[in-house]
Amino acid sequence: MLKEVIIVEGKQDIVAVKKAIDAECIATGGYSLLTKTIEKIGQAYEKRGIIILTDPDSPGERIRRYLVKRFPYAQHAYISRAAATANGDIGVEQASAQSIRLALAKLHCTTFEPGNEFTYADLVDDNLTGHSDAAIRRKLLGEILGIGYANAKTFLQRLNHYGVTRAAYQAAIIQLEAKQ
Template sequence: MIKEVLIVEGRADEARIRASNIEADMIRTDGFNLRPETIEQIRHAYEKRGIIILTDPDRAGELIRTYLSKRFPEAKHAFVPRDEAVANDDLGIEQASPEAIRRALAKTRCATFLPVEEFTMHDLWRHDLNGSEDAAKRRAFLGSLLGIGYGNAKQFLRRLNHYGVSRREWDKAVARLDEE
């Protein structure tokens, strides 16, 4: 059983996680319709057990993640890569395979209060993660390897520095990216 409470968007996400044989308590946000009682329920879970935010890898999911991250700065984050969360012309956790969900939860990260500015935009440029034709694709692949999800260059850099990615993890992931 996962110690922390998973924060998911909807009933279908919750069902998919349960069908993936993952034992966890969950709270649904019901999309961005965060009612005061839902926020209070999340706050209680956050204070007692901790929370892991697992939202869809789309714009709405990122808005929910950002909103909750500001309210609950020590929340952990799990990201299912976009290409692993697509099926039936839909994008979301409910479309992800059980393996993709388990991998995302295994790579759970916590934002740090005092982010280390280990990485700079120069790192992204040097590895064609910004300003190149396939930069978005390369960031998506690297974000999947590192467990920080997809983001535009600015978001990606922020996640590298705020989610505790080490230079050693980076070097290993970039080497694998270059092999692909």
């Protein structure tokens, strides 16, 4: 059984996660988190640690931002939009067990002493902003690095806050170039 508790949005997400891995899960019930749910997440955070695995959509990102303000040392797992889309719906519950395991294998934690390894110039140099294919390239690079899709500003923040090394970034850029 996984030590950390996985935080997801709904009951169907719990079902999908349990098909992939033996883990305890807590459902937020969407963005309107109840006080008792926050308390339950807080207990898990203090005792075992938590992994935030929300849907790769706007509401999922809003929930993630809300949780990280309260639980700053939480770990983050990201499933790509493509892997989490099926039957005209997007969410963790749509992802395969393999996609969930892959996301959990690429965990990241926000650091409080963020690095400044990466700059906006890196994004420009690698066509991750200011280029017609920038959004697609960020999406693919985010999948490779396991930091999810984001706009340029948030992508840069994740690179610097999630402890991505220059070597890992360069290896991911090479892998990205090979895909395109």
